[in-house]
Structure formats: C-alpha cells, structure tokens
Amino acid sequence: MDKVxxxxxxxxxxxxxxxxxxPYLGQPPPAHMGISPYHLDSKAGLRSxxxxxxxxxxxxxxxxxADLTAAQMAAASWLSPNRLMHPHPGLSPxxxxxxxxxxxxxxxxxxxxxxSLFPYHLTPIGSPRHPSMDQKQVLGQxxxxxxxxxxxxxxxxxxxxxxxxxxxxxxxxxKVGAECMLKESAAINQxxxxxxxxxSKDEQFKYYEIARKERQLHMQMYPEWNxxxxxxxxxxxxxxxxxxxxxxxxxxxxxxxxLDQQNQWCKPCRLKKKCIRYMEGEDGDDAVSGSGESHEMxxxxxxxxxxxELKDMSLSSPSTYLGHRDxxxxxxxxxxxxxSPGPSLASPSEPPSFLMHSPSSLASPLxxxxxxxxxxxxxxxxxxxxxxxxxxPHDINNPLSVNQLxxxxxxxxxxxxxxSTLPDPYTTPLCWTPPLSQPPPPSPH
DNA sequence: CGGCCTTTGAAGTAA
DNA sequence: TTACTTCAAAGGCCG
Numbered sequence: 001m002d003k004v005x006x007x008x009x010x011x012x013x014x015x016x017x018x019x020x021x022x023p024y025l026g027q028p029p030p031a032h033m034g035i036s037p038y039h040l041d042s043k044a045g046l047r048s049x050x051x052x053x054x055x056x057x058x059x060x061x062x063x064x065x066a067d068l069t070a071a072q073m074a075a076a077s078w079l080s081p082n083r084l085m086h087p088h089p090g091l092s093p094x095x096x097x098x099x100x101x102x103x104x105x106x107x108x109x110x111x112x113x114x115x116s117l118f119p120y121h122l123t124p125i126g127s128p129r130h131p132s133m134d135q136k137q138v139l140g141q142x143x144x145x146x147x148x149x150x151x152x153x154x155x156x157x158x159x160x161x162x163x164x165x166x167x168x169x170x171x172x173x174x175k176v177g178a179e180c181m182l183k184e185s186a187a188i189n190q191x192x193x194x195x196x197x198x199x200s201k202d203e204q205f206k207y208y209e210i211a212r213k214e215r216q217l218h219m220q221m222y223p224e225w226n227x228x229x230x231x232x233x234x235x236x237x238x239x240x241x242x243x244x245x246x247x248x249x250x251x252x253x254x255x256x257x258x259l260d261q262q263n264q265w266c267k268p269c270r271l272k273k274k275c276i277r278y279m280e281g282e283d284g285d286d287a288v289s290g291s292g293e294s295h296e297m298x299x300x301x302x303x304x305x306x307x308x309e310l311k312d313m314s315l316s317s318p319s320t321y322l323g324h325r326d327x328x329x330x331x332x333x334x335x336x337x338x339x340s341p342g343p344s345l346a347s348p349s350e351p352p353s354f355l356m357h358s359p360s361s362l363a364s365p366l367x368x369x370x371x372x373x374x375x376x377x378x379x380x381x382x383x384x385x386x387x388x389x390x391x392x393p394h395d396i397n398n399p400l401s402v403n404q405l406x407x408x409x410x411x412x413x414x415x416x417x418x419x420s421t422l423p424d425p426y427t428t429p430l431c432w433t434p435p436l437s438q439p440p441p442p443s444p445h
Numbered sequence: 446c447g448g449c450c451t452t453t454g455a456a457g458t459a460a
Numbered sequence: 461t462t463a464c465t466t467c468a469a470a471g472g473c474c475g
C-alpha cells in the first residue's frame with residue numbers, strides 16, 4: 001500500500017501526516033517543510049545559487065502566497081486541512097484540481113481542458129483499473145517511448161509521478177520565466193528553488209498534498225510500476241560510456257579509504273562527508289565529477305592546495321560550497337528558518353538574514369579537525385556580510401561574475417549559460433539587487 | 446540529436 | 461540505518 005509513499009515511511013512527513021489522528025490544522029507541517037531555506041540536505045549540503053540573480057531577496061515580486069493565482073488561492077482554500085486529512089482521500093467528493101482549474105497555470109499542461117476535473121475522484125482508492133486516456137494525460141504519460149529493462153525487454157516508459165516541487169515548478173515556470181525574461185530552465189529553476197523555500201508552509205503543503213495524490217493515482221493506474229523500472233536506464237548508458245573511457249578505474253575517496261580514514265579523502269569530499277569527485281591516481285589529477293556525470297570540474301588539472309580547492313568547490317557546484325558539517329552548526333535559533341514572506345523579504349535591496357550569516361560564524365566548539373575544515377571553507381565565506389557564493393556578481397568565485405571595470409558578465413567553463421539570455425544584474429531590476437556595500441574581493445584577473 | 450544544466454523530493458541502491 | 465544516486469520537468473545550449 002505504501003509502495004509509492006502514500007502514507008509515507010515512518011518518520012517521513014507523509015507518514016506523520018497520514019498516521020496522525022489529529023488534523024493538520026495547527027500542526028507542524030511535514031518536517032521538510034519546516035526547514036530553513038538552506039535546509040539540511042544529505043545529498044547536496046547547503047545549497048546556494050549559481051546564477052547570481054537567483055536569490056529570493058532579489059525578486060521584488062512577493063514570495064509565497066502572493067505568487068499563486070487567485071484561482072490557485074481559491075483552490076488552496078479548498079484544500080483545507082480537514083479535507084486533506086480525510087481518512088479516505090479517494091472517496092472524497094469530486095473536486096476541481098486546484099491548479100488545472102486555473103487556465104493561467106500550466107500545471108498538467110498535457111491536459112488541454114482547463115475545466116478538467118481533479119483526477120483523483122475518478123478512481124476510488126482500492127479499486128485499481130485500467131487508466132483512462134484522460135488519466136494518463138493528467139499524469140503526463142504518453143507512453144510513446146519505451147525503456148529497456150535490465151533484462152533487455154522493452155517496456156512502455158512510465159514516468160515517475162511528479163513530486164511537490166516539480167508540480168510547483170510546472171505551475172510557475174512560465175510566470176517566472178516571463179517576469180525575469182529568462183528562457184533557460186536551469187536559471188528559472190534556481191529562482192523557483194528560492195521561491196519554493198520562501199513559500200509558506202501552508203503553500204508548500206498544498207503541493208505536497210497534490211503530489212501525494214498524484215502518487216496515489218499513479219499507483220492505481222500503474223500498480224505494477226516501480227520506480228526501479230526507470231532507474232538506471234540512463235545510468236546504464238552512461239556506465240557503458242564510462243567503462244570505455246578513462247573513468248573506468250576511478251574510485252571515490254570513500255571507497256578508496258573508507259569512513260575511518262577520512263583524513264585520506266580529498267578535502268571537498270571530507271567536508272561534504274561524501275565524495276564529490278572521483279580521484280584517479282595518487283596525485284589527484286584528472287578529478288572528475290562525483291556523481292559520475294553531474295559535477296563538472298572547472299579547472300583542467302586540479303592541484304590539491306587549498307586555494308585551488310576553494311576555487312573548485314565554489315565553482316563546481318552550488319551544493320559544494322559548504323560542508324555538511326555547516327548544517328549541523330546551524331542552531332535552531334540561529335539558523336535561517338523559512339523566511340515568512342514578510343519583513344525579511346520586504347526590502348529587496350537587502351539580502352535576507354539567512355544570506356547575511358556565515359555559517360562558520362555560527363559555529364560551536366570545534367575539534368581541531370573541524371577547525372581545519374572551517375578555516376578551509378571560511379575563506380570563500382570571509383565576511384559575515386558576504387552572501388553565499390553565486391549571489392554576488394563581483395564574487396570571483398561566482399561563475400557568473402561581473403567584471404568591475406567593464407561591467408560585463410563573465411563566466412567560467414562550467415557555466416554553459418548564454419549571457420545573452422540572462423538578465424544583466426544591473427539593468428534588470430526585476431531580477432537583480434544592487435551589490436552589497438561590502439567591497440568586493442580583488443579580482444585575480 | 447543526446448546530454449548538460451539547475452532545482453527539490455521520492456525512492457532505489459550500496460555500504 | 462545511513463549515505464548516496466537517479467529520475468521526474470523544462471528548454472536553451474553545446475559538441
């Protein structure tokens with residue numbers, strides 16, 4: 001029953017949601033909804049933007065509830081807590097999909113009928129049947145493509161149901177893209193990521209609910225489907241490629257030295273408590289991506305001295321600019337909780353408070369090892385007033401930095417963003433905030 | 446034309 | 461159990 005997380009796993013937000021006899025009203029939202037914008041993320045650490053304009057503080061349009069259309073808000077009111085806690089959601093009265101109901105949104109764009117009904121009343125819980133075409137369309141399943149299983153047999157490609165954030169993106173991408181004059185999804189997604197964190201818990205909860213019901217419907221429609229079906233199809237391709245290439249013998253630091261020899265790990269890996277890149281050979285040269293595909297090194301050959309590592313960390317990925325330990329340093333009181341779309345965002349010219357603190361400034365007593373690590377990544381975070389890497393156009397570590405003399409946007413190899421499509425930070429008021437008064441670090445160029 | 450980028454969340458996999 | 465990886469969407473870009 002819980003195959004697709006209907007009730008959530010024990011400890012998961014959905015679990016508590018489903019197994020809590022109390023209505024959601026007045027209860028804390030799912031755990032992951034109550035975490036700070038830079039929330040604890042085991043897989044990626046503290047996230048910071050790469051696109052310099054993608055900070056919530058830089059967007060004068062309000063964040064949170066005001067972002068939703070009137071129809072969405074109306075629908076939101078339908079998704080009142082007591083309804084959400086209906087013991088038999090599938091038997092709930094038919095309802096209009098909150099986001100489909102709005103012709104202004106693009107959620108479920110595959111469904112051309114703006115008046116289409118919320119899908120979930122179509123199939124009562126516990127009575128799976130063959131999905132109708134409407135339902136397939138609602139879930140965005142065209143089945144036009146096929147995937148090859150491990151056994152080599154071909155199966156229709158049934159996509160994963162969208163999670164809450166994906167639903168949010170789908171509903172808001174067009175709007176954000178238009179407002180910020182952006183076309184590239186990567187840039188838009190960064191903004192959406194910020195906006196997502198700035199949403200109120202209630203707003204997020206609506207998307208979590210829709211996502212949960214989408215998974216529910218997905219499970220009813222495709223009872224045999226498993227995420228595993230789609231898992232690794234792409235990976236197998238890439239592994240095949242890797243095995244033929246130089247990466248075949250690469251090992252992660254963790255695999256090479258194990259957990260109890262973390263001092264042998266390369267520093268970025270040690271900081272993140274996970275491997276962010278493979279190492280080949282003892283000298284650490286030819287380091288490539290940690291995930292095997294998504295990380296991109298920005299220097300041709302890496303020298304494991306601190307400076308280069310810092311450059312590496314700040315350039316390679318937004319998720320690598322801070323170590324996992326930094327999360328743990330964030331006390332509940334000092335950590336930046338979800339900024340309410342209120343005071344902290346009221347002034348678009350000032351970064352929200354959570355951008356104003358260097359995580360290291362929140363440190364608790366450190367072990368010598370911690371101290372080394374802290375010093376290590378304190379350098380790119382040198383000023384407590386300095387926003388995370390990527391938010392300051394003058395930041396030398398910012399892949400999209402602005403040349404102070406020419407005012408031109410420069411980029412590193414890792415950025416494949418065409419600047420013609422990106423807003424000029426200084427001429428695009430919608431999406432940019434003047435740089436902080438803090439003098440920028442001297443450019444190495 | 447396939448894959449990357451970029452985001453978060455769900456779920457699979459590996460240690 | 462924990463940590464890590466993959467895949468969902470999107471569309472411009474690049475080799």
